[in-house]
Amino acid sequence: MIHEDVVCPFCGCLCDDIAVTTEDNMITDVKNGCAISKSKFMNHHLNLLESALVDNMKVSLDEAVGRAVEILTNADNPLIYGLSSTECEAQRHAIHLAELLGATIDQTASVCHGPTILGTQDAGCVKCTLGEVKNRADLIIYWGCNPAEAHIRHFRRYSVFPEGLFRKSKKEREVVVVDVRNTASARIATTFLQIAPGTDFETISLMRAYLKGKGDALPDEFKNLVERMKRCEFGIMFFGLGLTMSRGKHLNVDAALRLVRDLNEYTKFSITPMRGHYNVAGAGSTMAWITGYPFAVNFSMGYPVSNPGEFSAVDVLARKECDAALIIASDPVANFPAESWKHLADIPTIVMDPKVSLTSRIAKVSIPVATAGIEAEGTAYRMDGIPLRLKKVVDTTRLSDAAVLSRMIEKVRA
């Protein structure tokens, strides 16, 4: 059986044209997806968490859920973390659970585009959809990101190569890459501008000053870029973790957002973060519409309070402030600084994941779940904020994240 127009549950491009062939409930072929998408679909059944585990002993799902709830309700300050690689329904339940427990809840944006959220709260963001980029953009800037390796079909589907309404091919678009290293993406660009690590803020700020007639210190190639930005008909800046993870963090993003805002005095210019995990944008939206805040939220007062740096997961772990953790669809041991692994190992950690992860290796309770977007349906938000429906292409006896979380909620309430 061929499932057409399946949404790829890997990166923030959320490509919705994947054709997945299944035979006897196994995926046998994947068309249109990039190498990572193919690997995700074709290998989704490898390295699975075979059974629910408590202290590395096989137990029934019910026992594992019961133990997890016991741990979470007995904790003074539990941490719920992850969310970006599952669908919005599960995210909604996780937030509800955090509220019932008086827990801290954070999502993976805090270690990717969290600074983008902080910058946006400060400066606002001139947004557009990827469809508008495809149809209209004649100047495309990628700053501090490497889609050729991380968002592989971004060029082909949304920006450089597709046949749009008003731009028909790469010939009608100018592509600029700004980065600290000469990446595979830089080789696709018409112009590559290299900057020294840690100089994003000063470069962007000088560009902004030049735009206002004061940036004499700006190197000529960037003066030239600003002129081209002013002259284009529809410009877009995509940016990645080069801005958010480097010195300056949210201030780098803040500068970029303000530069783009100022450019709108001359032409139409927008800016979009290259969101990594396929539903990290959804995690921010879901948290924001329920709690008022997109990440780093604490419910210990009985109402939501947000403070990145205080309630963000890396900080909570580094300061050893949580006494239990529930990790959903994420692998902090692979993605957090090593020092923070220690506290996750010291406290009872519960992991909900389809696969064995590095965090499940140190967890007290592991709960296997269905892979969202392959074995369970749901909603996910693309990097530009467009919600798309994830499909279920194979059946499984495992429960979805949402189903496991609602069982936990029932037990906490009982």
Next chain:
Amino acid sequence: MKIVLLSGRTTKQGVTAEIGKTSDDYLQNVAVIQLNPTLMEQMGAKDGDTVEVQTAHGSAVVMCHKSDIGENMGFIPYGPWANLLIGTETQGTGMPDSKGVEAELKKTDKNVESVDELLARIVEGRK
């Protein structure tokens, strides 16, 4: 040898993480550092040799590969080995300094630690 450490995604890292983070494929593609050939020559390291990277926060042994990155830089894909080298300070943002960390590099005879060895070293006796 002093370098500025960068980290990021690679296609191979994405592909092999989906196979499994305990797989050898993952280790071969993530426990690596991309270096400028001139720098590797100065260190006397060949493609595939192991190097020890040391920062203020920790150390990691990884395989080095040639790339056209700048001479004063090294690039490690996201993953547990890169995370041995960064600290937990977030300056109130939630985000650690994952890119742009200063590091010291030297050739070594040590082997790359497997995921299990890493976990044993960092969390040993804690679980």
